[in-house]
Amino acid sequence: MNRLHINPKYCKGCLICVDVCPKKALKPAEKINAKGYILPEEDDMSRCTGCGLCEVMCPDFAIAIETEDQQER
Amino acid sequence: MKKHPMLKYMKETGPQGDRMPMIMCPGCGSGQVLNAILHAVDRLIQEDGARKENFVFITGVGCSARLTSHYLNFDSGWTIHGRTLAIATGALLANPELRIIVITGDGDTGAIGGNHFIHVCRRNLDLTIVCINNGLYGMTGGQVAPTTETGISTTTTPYGNTEESFDLCRLAEAAGAPFVARWTTAHPHQTIRTLTKGIRKKGTAFIEILSQCPVHKKQSPVQMLKALKQGTARVKPGEPPVEGKIPIGEFCNLDKPEWIQSYQKVLDQFSNHRTPVEV
Amino acid sequence: MTPIKRFEIRIAGFGGQGVVTIGKILGTAFTVYEKKNSVNTQSYGPESRGGACRSEVVLSDGEINYPFVRKADIFVALSQVAFDKYVADLKDDGILLIDPNGVSVPASAKKSCTVYEVPAMELSHEIGSTKFQNSVALGALYPLIKPFVAEDSLRKALTDNVPPKTVEPNMKAFEKGKTYLTSHHPDL
């Protein structure tokens, strides 16, 4: 299963990634973080195809998808 | 933890401390545009074997300008409001090998730098201009811009904008730029493709990216991206625009003499030529 | 060559008479070929309005500080307007060189200074064009500044400062001016 990495230092909680994910693999977190942002989190990563749209559309370079291939290495 | 793939081109930290996160407001389109530009540059480095050292990013002043403000692991200049293209001209004169990417905003290009903009397009200098158009002045708090639509209220048009707005792509084309395109922050893959083409283009490539300012337009980034998608329609060269939609796409890609190359012919002919100064 | 502390030449006429070129030629001859110091200035801005065009050369073996004419040693006047405008700056015992067809010198002015005449326009016309009158004037000026400059230097400087195609008629004009003056003033 692909893994989601959110950098909490960089993410400002715009949630563009949650919206653009074609497979709806992400969801907003339930809790607000210390900076007042709601960060994205994994919803059902089994749906993630690793298309990378969330990475390409992230304004803050805060998201990364680790595919299964990469994990094996 | 795996990092965002484009962070390899960013200076996350330096000898005197961390530089990121970037200063942009949450959901600002500028970061998305930088993301797309870095993807395009990455492609040129990987696919064309372009020399990373030759890429130079130049910005002026405004939200768009902050993109080069010490974040990039490239040569860059965070310069003067509106003057980016004049500075880029100087850099190209000094070193035509440089691949200059000027990131500007609609105020930078359409207002204070308008004169430099039309003349760079006229000369057809080999550089890429990426204009992030959010339709207002964000950095100073949401004032009207030359690209603000008629009727829109801003802090300096409290009763609505009574002026007509600029179509920067038509301006660039009329001024002579051979490569002109427009996309939005909702079209990342198209943007990356066009940017790659534009940077490869020998000549002035003007690429406008319609972008969102969630803060001053008081809407969520997600909503605004949807509006950008719905409010625009792809138009191919020669096709008429779709009624009620802002045209997007690659509008022209012409072959024209690039100025540095034209001047090189003068250099080749006269650099060994000695016109004596009158004694 | 005679040593020289400061010698001032002013040439004036109307635009198109080649006044500026005479100044450049003189300066080049003095500086490049005679290894003396010289400063050449020309009328500019308000001065060049109203038909009087001026060129000045200050010549010295030493440093030249103030670059403009204070009191001219020689004044070459090719038009009446120019004469009237600048004659007051000529030294009391100075030398005046005029084209008698364009300039009439009042009797009062003739008393103290030495007046030489050269019909520059007319002589130039004989070569086929009035545009060589400056070289005629330069040729006529030569016998008057002989102590400071060799003829060869002036001719070389003339070659440097006129279009290559016109060197020959300009040389002819120079010769005509020089001959005219020396034949009328055998003492020179």
Next chain:
Amino acid sequence: MNTRNLLEPGVYYLQGAQACLEGAITAGCRVYGGYPITPATEIMEHAALRLPQVGGRFIQMEDEIASACVLLGSSWAGEKAMTATSSPGFSLMQEAISYGIMSETPMVIVDVQRPGPGQGYITTSQEDVMQARWGHHGEGSAIAIAPASVQEMYDFTIEAFNLSERWRSPVLIMCEENVAHMRERLIVPPLDTITVINRKKPQDLGIPPETYLPWGHDVVAPMANWGEGYNINYIGLVHLEDGNITKYDLAMHDRCVRRLHDKIEGNVDAIAKLETKFVETCKHLIVCYGSVSRTAIEAVVEARQVRGIDIGFLRLKTLWPFPEEQLRRILPPVDTVFVPEMNLGMMKHPIAEALRDRCRKIVPIPCLASLHTPEYILAKIDEEIR
């Protein structure tokens, strides 16, 4: 030094404007961006002719703002660059000069001064000497020098490039219309006797990109150029030595701006040059600069020889940084100080400040739109002293 197609050693008869440009290319200038304006255009026309011949590039820009910005871009990309303008254009260049000071950019701007305000006129003037110091916004100073002859238009322009490279600073050549337009002897010495200074580079000092501090290492930081792999960010905001701007605090601000200021103002002795005559024990003094010094020395010599007035001569070759300490060191206490200027009294202010307790009286001798005649200065001296 690449000497191909440079003006060869010898004696020439040139206009000040031409000598200036020849000096520039001899000093290594290979980019010129400009905009026509009377009475500075001759420099630009000569640049258009000569730069291709030495393998450089010339461009006529859309305005003076752009012309000055060309210098920033060229300098960062590694070439020495120059522009020339006249007073109204000089006003437009102030933005880039200020940026050049902050970004510590070697660049040379020639101001062939004409009188103002407004369009004023196209004749001669020294009315921009204060603009050279205070025209740009913010603290920090540029270097300004004032040539007085065709030879100096050549020599001082080489010196201007050397100063700009040595101190990483904009250098302003403040000349007057009459100097730019006059023709005079220019002696070009053997080219190997001409000193040409180039910017210090991190590569030469063995500093790799990883440890390079673009605004650190020394009083004048080594300068990396674009295209060399140093990932340098030229910047106009106050910054830390490594270029970081997020760690803003007042101490960082103070350190950044004070260093820029001190780099120039703290090295006046190394930068500024004076010329003096008869000053050792003089009773009166004339202080001047630019082409007025040519009239002034003539008047001084005449006042001494003919009138028997004990008057000394001091010429400021460098206007800014103002050499106040040098003046105070060199000069004895004097009675009257005359300051002839082609303006209504500008440099008399720093001169008066420097000599505040060293003289009885400061007498400005203003002259607008034309060079003083020696008689004019002598009359003022007579008026005060006799």
